[in-house]
Amino acid sequence: MFKKILFLFIALMLVSCHAGKSPIVTTKKAAVKNTSYSKKTKTKKARNEVIESTSRTVVTNDIVGNYVLQYKDVAMGNMKIYGIPASIILAQGILESGAGRGDLAVSANNHFGIKCHSDWKGSSVRHDDDSSQECFRKYDKVAESYKDHALFLTGKGRYASLFALDKDDYKAWAKGLRKAGYATDPRYPDKLISYIERYNLAQYDAIVLGIRYKPIENQSSSRIVNITAGSEGFYEVQKGDTLYSISKKYNVLVEDLKRKNNLSDNTLSIGQMLKVN
Incomplete structure (x- = not known):
């Protein structure tokens, strides 16, 4: 009898222990693991940046970097001819055109938000800005917008004081543009300076001036983009290149090359950066 009672007691103990091993513990561990993975995945997502100009445009660092790569030579050329710092030209281009993705840039090749004014005799478009349908x-071509920007600054008396500033003093230029009335946004200088420092745009001023450039350390959460001719998606025109030879090299139609680069004819210049894909 004692043995039977002892056997029943042991059997009850075994059943009780087995029942205590709940599968919920395993499920909770899996849930915690999945939650951790979800957080890690979320932090890997690239941050978009909203550029507020004549339109609201969402861009990434790569888009801005590619924009700089595409127009840095034009900006440096204009600096040599007109005396406007290349860093300022590029920063304004980024801000005013949404790095080439804004409405005016796409529809009118207008990269600097320049309005018609009474002396404008060329083509125009209507766009909501400070007022409706301005x-x-x-x-x-985009190059015409860059040239007109230079002529606009050099031809308007209100900007004359800018040209007395040092060509490598981009902060003074940024503040001077706002003071002269280029933009109504009180944060306009800060925005320009932010782009210049985050993307090391002052390196192009240094190239033109023939001085040594010291890269600015990475600031906040934005990475510094070092613009080089070998950046993916672009090709630097070499001596002897034609649109046809480049199209064959990258397996793209000539017309597509012209469309991607806003070219109205087949003329190329050595050192010109072409978007090829």
């Missing part, structure tokens, strides 16, 4: 200048 008149903005329209260009056949």
Whole structure:
């Protein structure tokens, strides 16, 4: 009898222990693991940046970096001819055009938000800005927008004081543009300076001036983009290149090359950066 009672007691103990091993513990561990993975995945997502100009445009660092790569030579050329720092030209281009993705840039090749004014005789488009359906200048090619920006600054008396500033003093230029009335946004200088420092745009001023450039350390959460001719998606035109030879090299149609680069003809210049994909 004692043995039977002892056997029943042991059997009850075994059943009780087995029942205590709940599968919920395993499920909770899996849930914790999945939650941790979800957080890690979320932090890997690239941050978008919203550029507020004549339109609201969402861009990434790569888009801005590619924009700089595409137009840095034009900016340096204009600095040599007109005396406007290349860093300022590029920073304004980024901000005013949404790095080439804004409405005016796409529809009118207008990268600097320049309005018609009474002396404008060229084509135009209507776009909402400070007021509804304002008149903005329209260009056949982006290069024309860059040239007109230089002529606009050099030809207006209110900007004359800028040209007395040092060409490597981008902060003074940024503040001077706002003071002269280029933009109504009180944070306009800070935005320009932010782009110049985050993307090391002052390196192009240094190239033109023939002085040594010291890269700015990485600030906040934005990475510094070092613009080089070998950046993916672009090709630097070499001596003897034609649109046809480049199209064959990258397996793209000539017309597509012209469209991607806003070219109205087949003329190329050595050192010109072409978007090829």
